Amino acid sequence: MKYSRLIFALGALLGFTLLVPNILPQYLVRVLIVMGINIILVASLGLSNGFTGVFSLGHVGFMALGAYSSGILTLSVSKKLAYLPDLPGFLAGYNLPFLPATILAGLLCAAVAFLIGIPLMRLSGNYVSVATLGFLVIVNNVLINAETLTRGARTFTGIPDFTTLPWVVAWMVVTLVVLSRIAYSPFGRAMRATREDGIAAQGIGIQVLPTRLIAFTIGAFFAGIGGALYAHYLVSFSPATFYIAMMVTQLTMLVLGGQASLTGATLGVVIVTVLSELLRNLERGFDLGFVKLPAVFGASQIALGLIFILVMVFRPQGLFGDREIKFVESKVERNERPVPDHL
């Protein structure tokens, strides 16, 4: 089976993470949780931005919708009374466990993406980017103003802290397996064709709008899942949590790793996370025994910025471009089978 190795590797990873919280310090576990959530978000962003060429700036908007909807769905009834007293009856009276709330959050985002995608996916190039940015702005404003549902600009709090490392890794495995199966199926091939040349794609029977819509909708589903996981990790947040700064971080991770590569998206997240954690610890100053470096606050951000510039100068396609490590890509893609000799 094409994917058995991938599934085995990710399964082993999942088993390992069940042990990790008992071994690793709390700080590292928290870094790994955020990194896993970011892999879900950035890999799913790559499906539209990299594979399909719809450079969306609205991914964080779906993440916000996922975070708030899962938060509202799981909040205990007594906390709903305290924090969201004006909640409509059908939401106020009960609460859901983690898994169904997460899935519902993802489905809600997929439904929204499908509806707004019908007009937006007709746009191309910079136009679709600006339009999806408009979506992010609208979501932000709706969250601030829908006070009965979200407490407005105030902190939304009291959300149960369900998100653990095994949950995150399990969802990450599901995300990467689903995305790789789609990206390296005929659907993914059609997505890449519409990215390369929409007119030529139509000429061989590919309908551009539905192809883009599928990519955008699936991407939004996983953005909703990632948002829900993040909500139950943070426990309290506000609409400002899910805005431009977060969008820029995710885009940076994706572009750095390689937009049309799941490996690239994953490693983009890992590299940015590891670097920023390392640099952040370094800038506090450290003692090498013989020499003592003073704290230089802000240096980590400058160093990160420089690294991004260097990568874009020397590898504008990102570290991986459109390449994958072997077990992510199906055998059919890099087919080395000899050409039948009867031809």
Add this chain to the structure above:
Amino acid sequence: MHSASPLLETNNLTKAFKGLVALQNHSMRVEAGELIGVIGPNGSGKSTLFNVISGFLAPTSGSVQLLGQEIGGLEPAKIARLGIARTFQGTRLFKELSVLENVRVSAQLREPINLAQALFGGMNLQARAIDSAALELLHLVKLEKRLHDKAGSLPYGDQRRLEIARALASRPKLLMLDEPAAGLDSSETQALLELIRLIRDQYKVAVIVIEHDMDLIMNLCERIQVLAYGNTIGQGTPGEVQANPKVREAYLGASEEAAA
């Protein structure tokens, strides 16, 4: 006598852009497996004709029928699915994709799968059918040694042949080639002529060629239609067309333009 509908039939087909009539009262009939040439000076409406037939432009009036079914104004992707494939002036390849992927993405049109198959497996049969169709065509256009090269990295002549293979991979009934010989030298043009004949014979596909290269058109095509300023000014066998005084006049009158 003609109980069966022809493969392609246009009737009084007209396309106007804000008053400029690019194609006027065009009528043509193409039977299965025919080799048809469309010639005419620049701006005579040849490419407009292709764009209307393949759905990239909607006709202003008149009809286009494929096997008796009206296709005028349908989306390009629908028309491709019904069996008309085309190439574009100056090629439009998926440049960042490999040679093999360029052909597979077209071959998969006839091997549809659904999302559930993509997610849970069960598309092996289709994948194999897509691969063997793609490899066969890449052999035919002599690109079997460059399967994994990016399409954009191929020399110009190879890109042309790849585009033909890609069009053919959707298993069309009608193949439309828009200036396939432009930019090719005479030996490459000769090879192209043989390739088009081979394609017609082997795949039983009708071919319409737009071309400025008169040698290619006269040697290749069984029937030729001549357009000038959107009007059809002559048609017939290569001999008949060459003898037609109106055609001579149009070409002599526009010779400077055509040479440029």
